[in-house]
Amino acid sequence: MSVRELVVLGTASQVPTRHRNHNGYLLRWDGEGILFDPGEGTQRQMLRAGVAAHDLNRICVTHFHGDHSLGLAGVIQRVNLDQVPHEITAHYPRSGRRFFERLRYATAYRETVTLTEAPVDTDGVLARTPGYTLEARKLSHPVEAYGYRLVEPDGRRMLPERLAAHGIEGPDIGRIQREGTLGGVSLAEVSEVRRGQRFAFVMDTRLCDGVYALADGCDLLVIESTFLDEDEDLAAEVGHLTAGQAARVAREAGVRHLVLTHFSQRYSDPEEFARQARAAGYEGELTVARDLQRVGLPKRR
Secondary structure, eight states, X not given: OOOEEEEEEEOBSSSOOSSOOBOEEEEEETTEEEEEOOOTTHHHHHHHHTOOGGGOSEEEOOOOSHHHHTTHHHHHHHHHHTTOSSOEEEEOBGGGHHHHHHXXXXXXXXXXXXXXEOOBOSSEEEEEOSSOEEEEEEOOSSSOOEEEEEEOOOEEEXXXXXXXXXXXXXXXXXXXXXXXXXXXXXXXXXXXXXXXXXXXXXXXXXXXXXXXXXXXXXXXEEEEOOBOGGGHHHHHHHTXXXXXXXXHHHHHHTOSEEEEEOBOTTOOOTHHHHHHHHHTTOOSEEEEOOTTOEEEOOOOO
């Protein structure tokens, strides 16, 4: 059975706290696992969340600030220690390649795994698989940063009443799906487009075109909301979003489930992020992320 869920490993901005680890997010997408922004302590958080090294197929780093990347050394050494049998692909901003190499070879260990580096230096498609297309968009932060987006190919949903009207049943349903026509009846006559699911991961950034492009039509949007709205000027100065800004993006982009994360330690009440998101007019499903939480993708429309 396919599983599509976000496993939240850490939610803190800049420094860990008593209750929040540095960033780390695993997206389970059917049989694949994509690890986003492994900050310090990610390897231990994986253990606590029941995430194994064998679950990883891709690593996507948005930028090279420590709270988003210092865990790379431990994660990379762990996949080699556990001798993960499949290739793992790492995406990160090309301008930070020297940081990735330093973290990859921070200490001595025996390499047993094929780790393919696929740096990002422009907007566009990074990979196509049968299950999704992985895209990147540039963000606005003091260092080069990219957000990531997964788009499932559109499929088709069979319509029982139309199948019955044409007398198509049993094995013939599979035949018309495979061949496109059956006895003069086209697949389009007995089905409708089933929109593919969409996921986006947006970390440290000011408002910019890339944020909106990544969020557009998402079923699940994971987005930083480092600051509350009263600190909007500070957020813009240091290259971050507020809870209200993130929620307005989600509202305008038609996001179904909004996950706020990457919280500054200056705030003591996590629910204030939710209150400000609702005040900004977002009416969809809303999660203020906490460490070790699991968030499923919404059911298909």
